[in-house]
Amino acid sequence: MLALLIIEPVMSSSLPVVRTRFAPSPTGYLHIGGARTALFAWAYARRHGGQFILRIEDTDVARSTPEAVQGILDGMQWLGLAHDEGPFYQMQRMERYKEVIQQMLAAGTAYQCYMAKEELDDLRAAQEARKEKPRYDGRWRPEPGKTLPPIPPGHNPVVRFRNPTTGVVAWDDQVKGRIEIANAELDDFIIARADGTPTYNFCVVVDDRDMGITHVIRGDDHVNNTPRQINLLQALGAPVPRYGHLSMILGDDGTKLSKRHGAVSVMQYDENGYLPEAVLNYLGRLGWSHGNEEVFLMAQFVEWFDLDHITSSAAQFNTEKLNWLNAHYLKLADDARLGAEIRRRLSREGVTATDCPDAAAIAALYKDRVQNLNELADCAHPFYIAPHASAELVAQHLTDAAQAALADLRSRLARADFLPEVLGKALKETLVATGLKMPQVAIPLRVALLGQPQSPAIDRVLAVLGRDRTLERLDRLP
RNA sequence: GACCCUAUCGUCUAGAGGCCUAGGACAACACCCUUUCACGGUGUGAACCGGGGUUCGAAUCCCCGUGGGGUCGCCA
Numbered sequence: 111m112l113a114l115l116i117i118e119p120v121m122s123s124s125l126p127v128v129r130t131r132f133a134p135s136p137t138g139y140l141h142i143g144g145a146r147t148a149l150f151a152w153a154y155a156r157r158h159g160g161q162f163i164l165r166i167e168d169t170d171v172a173r174s175t176p177e178a179v180q181g182i183l184d185g186m187q188w189l190g191l192a193h194d195e196g197p198f199y200q201m202q203r204m205e206r207y208k209e210v211i212q213q214m215l216a217a218g219t220a221y222q223c224y225m226a227k228e229e230l231d232d233l234r235a236a237q238e239a240r241k242e243k244p245r246y247d248g249r250w251r252p253e254p255g256k257t258l259p260p261i262p263p264g265h266n267p268v269v270r271f272r273n274p275t276t277g278v279v280a281w282d283d284q285v286k287g288r289i290e291i292a293n294a295e296l297d298d299f300i301i302a303r304a305d306g307t308p309t310y311n312f313c314v315v316v317d318d319r320d321m322g323i324t325h326v327i328r329g330d331d332h333v334n335n336t337p338r339q340i341n342l343l344q345a346l347g348a349p350v351p352r353y354g355h356l357s358m359i360l361g362d363d364g365t366k367l368s369k370r371h372g373a374v375s376v377m378q379y380d381e382n383g384y385l386p387e388a389v390l391n392y393l394g395r396l397g398w399s400h401g402n403e404e405v406f407l408m409a410q411f412v413e414w415f416d417l418d419h420i421t422s423s424a425a426q427f428n429t430e431k432l433n434w435l436n437a438h439y440l441k442l443a444d445d446a447r448l449g450a451e452i453r454r455r456l457s458r459e460g461v462t463a464t465d466c467p468d469a470a471a472i473a474a475l476y477k478d479r480v481q482n483l484n485e486l487a488d489c490a491h492p493f494y495i496a497p498h499a500s501a502e503l504v505a506q507h508l509t510d511a512a513q514a515a516l517a518d519l520r521s522r523l524a525r526a527d528f529l530p531e532v533l534g535k536a537l538k539e540t541l542v543a544t545g546l547k548m549p550q551v552a553i554p555l556r557v558a559l560l561g562q563p564q565s566p567a568i569d570r571v572l573a574v575l576g577r578d579r580t581l582e583r584l585d586r587l588p
Numbered sequence: 589g590a591c592c593c594u595a596u597c598g599u600c601u602a603g604a605g606g607c608c609u610a611g612g613a614c615a616a617c618a619c620c621c622u623u624u625c626a627c628g629g630u631g632u633g634a635a636c637c638g639g640g641g642u643u644c645g646a647a648u649c650c651c652c653g654u655g656g657g658g659u660c661g662c663c664a
Binding site: 242310362 | 591600612659
């Protein structure tokens with residue numbers, strides 16, 4: 111493994127290059143907010159013919175896990191958000207960070223601070239008691255003519271960035287507009303811990319520079335990091351990318367999403383029967399708009415996507431609308447694909463029958479009536495495993511008259527070709543023979559065959575169920 | 589507490605000073621279709637947070653409130 115991964119920024123003489131990145135920290139799965147951030151960063155790069163880079167920010171050794179890394183990779187793959195470069199792992203770039211820290215120390219844009227953690231805690235406590243903003247007081251910051259405290263023995267210093275003390279840091283946020291923050295609000299933050307490992311704001315800056323990131327699209331919980339990063343970038347003499355901060359996604363109930371509440375892995379959406387194109391469409395429309403357009407596939411999204419039409423306020427997740435989109439894409443989905451999904455889901459429940467009926471044919475029967483793949487699998491279930499209707503349904507629908515009609519129908523079906531038109535004709539013959547109306551026969555038939563009083567057109571159901579299963583189930587009537 | 593962000597139907601949103609009698613979508617409701625249940629179709633109700641300005645004219649610009657959110661770590 112390379113100890114040093116320095117990516118040369120792509121220098122194009124004429125065409126403006128767009129390079130975006132998605133930089134999650136692997137302390138948990140990829141959730142819906144992260145997925146939208148990734149989607150927007152990906153779409154922006156695609157829209158401009160640029161590159162999308164995946165970077166894993168795993169410097170928090172205590173909380174990062176390989177499982178989380180895999181979860182993120184899986185989520186990205188399920189969504190189809192392919193990266194052009196990476197994944198890069200920050201833990202593999204340690205040498206590079208240390209090198210830059212040495213450069214900054216040498217240049218005087220950073221300095222060592224020997225203040226102990228306990229001292230810092232005391233300082234903060236005192237500041238808070240005085241209702242001040244807690245911040246480092248600069249006691250180890252070298253100034254001309256200033257005498258620094260004697261270096262205490264026995265412990266290693268942290269490295270702090272020498273942040274400008276006056277003036278303002280400002281940027282034109284691509285989604286929120288101009289934002290200005292006074293340097294007086296910022297303190298000399300730590301860029302390397304006592305053990306020498308670099309911290310977040312520093313790694314981000316080094317990486318964004320080394321990787322030639324031109325547009326930083328991320329959650330707006332990073333707005334307050336931006337001025338620090340800009341100052342750092344400037345101290346390094348590096349170009350400042352454009353920033354666009356996405357507001358957060360709230361849960362269905364309007365409250366903040368958290369691990370305990372509503373924040374689920376994108377893979378959970380797969381588990382719950384959502385199609386990736388539905389999730390992508392929903393997410394694309396959450397906080398971004400293109401006039402009144404509601405339904406679009408990624409090719410279209412990429413063509414339309416821009417930063418100008420991103421909402422700057424928080425958006426509440428609406429499962430109902432996602433369900434509607436999912437139902438929409440289900441109707442459009444290929445039967446063979448849905449058939450495979452039915453089998454995958456059924457086999458989880460131990461239903462592994464691979465003989466007829468054909469899952470794709472069942473999908474065709476039900477795909478425009480359900481909202482998700484799990485419902486589709488539920489609909490398919492009685493085709494594979496003979497259901498037992500509830501006593502209530504049996505009592506209600508399988509009356510003597512109905513049983514007699516089904517017996518009449520059975521004899522006709524035994525001789526019929528199992529094609530919808532032929533079956534429909536047999537059904538009508540039974541109506542004539544018994545003097546019953548269609549629902550009076552069709553509903554008992556549904557209960558007998560599928561254990562439910564509702565189904566798609568019964569002749570189509572019969573055709574998919576097939577002669578053997580149909581007759582067998584009719585023979586087993588109570 | 590300080591700093592920053594934010595505010596149009598229940599929800600996602602359109603809206604770049606007159607095109608707004610504020611549009612679309614989901615959800616809700618009604619009706620139609622129907623072989624049941626769905627799907628689908630048609631229609632109805634539903635919003636510019638409050639107060640001041642600026643302007644001939646404000647949902648749109650400015651200020652002040654209020655509500656919501658974020659950040660203030662040797663986490664990311």
